Amino acid sequence: MPKILGDSLEEHRAETTRRVFAAFVRLVSEHGYAGVSMSDIAREAGVGRTSLYNHFRDKEDILLEYAMDETSRYVADLERAMSQAASPIERLRIYVREYLHLAESFHFGLGPEVYAVLSPEAGRQIHEHIRVVEDVLRRTLREASAAGEIPPQDPEIVVPLVHAALQGRRLPTGPGAEEALRTVESFVLRALGAD
Missing domain, CATH: 1.10.357.10 (Tetracycline Repressor, domain 2)
Known part of the structure; x- marks a missing residue:
């Protein structure tokens, strides 16, 4: 079962989003947009790929x-x-x-x-x-x-x-x-x- 970040689903979503945004900016700054995959973002954000796709297409x-x-x-x-x-x-x-x-x-x-x-x-x-x-x-x-x-x-x-x-x-x-x-x-x- 995936780990819930925070005390509620709302807090979980907000924390996941914050982590994904921070990872996205860091990775795109370092490797360029084309050089970053969804897997890279999930790994950098510390969230599972399935969780990432549950939040973003x-x-x-x-x-x-x-x-x-x-x-x-x-x-x-x-x-x-x-x-x-x-x-x-x-x-x-x-x-x-x-x-x-x-x-x-x-x-x-x-x-x-x-x-x-x-x-x-x-x-x-x-x-x-x-x-x-x-x-x-x-x-x-x-x-x-x-x-x-x-x-x-x-x-x-x-x-x-x-x-x-x-x-x-x-x-x-x-x-x-x-x-x-x-x-x-x-x-x-x-x-x-x-x-």
């Missing part, structure tokens, strides 16, 4: 579930931080800062190699996860424009530009970190036309 299913989990947690953290702001422009500032800080602790980009092998349906689902993050910025841009804090602009054009300015940006730690953060923040806000 295949690697693509693991990737999609992982992306959904990461995106949900990321957006919740982002929204929590932005909820403290008194104005839309302040929410934009927080968005930039949190995007840079939170991007350090979330594994969004498993790389183009992973996305190149996804089925068209999985690709659409991954894009929907990305869109959830973009929607936070779209809404905030509309609010800032309605409040007269930035000029009216098309969020469909502006959102990819803002993310391009932020993507892959690694901020220094220690002395100079706050100045670097303010510089990136100022650049984005000036590009949006904020005073």
